[in-house]
Amino acid sequence: MKTILQLNNSVFSDEGQSSQLADQFVARVRGEDPEARVIRRDLAEHPVPHLNQATFFAGLTAADERTAEQAQAAAHADTLVAELQSADTVVIGVPVYNFLIPSTLKAWFDHVARAGTTFRYTENGPEGLLEGKRAHIFVTSGGQYAGTDIDFAAPYVKYMLGFLGITDVTVTRAEGLAMGEETSLAALESARERVDGLAA
Template structure:
């Protein structure tokens, strides 16, 4: 059974434009894969705590050596890691906030980057341990940034996923959403159509495999 993990990271929860694009894709995915397992985590309604020194130390401590408090601290990360390990497909609704990722997504990233579990250090550098997964990202922006040096978000997310071993990554952008209806409406329509087409292409690829 294929498992899809969807992360909605908009501060507006399901009302966010990035969440709506991700939802459009996932709805088509479920129609094409009725036996698949879809897990949704909304980081607005179910946020991940920001990393602290105490929590990070709990990650580093061997399970058998942890205190009760450290077990509680590590349990959040363990749950998130298990979800990500079990997923074959990762879908992220990704708004751009102040030229970066939402802080809730950064907190999520900090909790799933676990040495020896989701990546490991080798003599030639780090190696991701979550290989063989596919990621689809639905990125929404108030301005127009894709393809310009100021779009540091795309590189950051792509590099982080590669750090974990997820290198098969595809972005769909909806930009200019704060530039008036004349720009925003067609941009959203184009991105929504792209999401539907992407789901159809993925379904066709799976059938041909």
């Protein structure tokens, strides 16, 4: 059974443009494969806490060597890591906020990027430990950034996923959503059409 991990990040929850594109994609996949299991998180409505020292060190300690305190500190991050490990496809809605990814998504990355579990350092540099997964990211922005020097959000998410071993990443953008109705409608229409053709 295919497992999809969907992470929405819009402050507008289900109404957000990035959430709607991610939802459209997941609905399409489920239409084709009704058995698919979807783990859906709205990280804007239910943010994960910022990483702190106790959680960081507990995450680096093997589960069977943790103290009760460490087990408690690592529990939430363990769940996030397990969800990611169980997913065949990772779907992320990425609204551009202040030129970057939402801090909610950064907080999630801080929990799931766990040395020795999802990546490791080698003599040749870091190596992602997640294998056989693909990702779809849906990036929405008021301005247009693709191919410019201020295109920070999409390349960062792609890089982070690749750092964890997920190198098959498809980016769908709807840009210029604050650049007038014509530009906005055309961008959304084109993104929606693209979603219909994306491989699950």
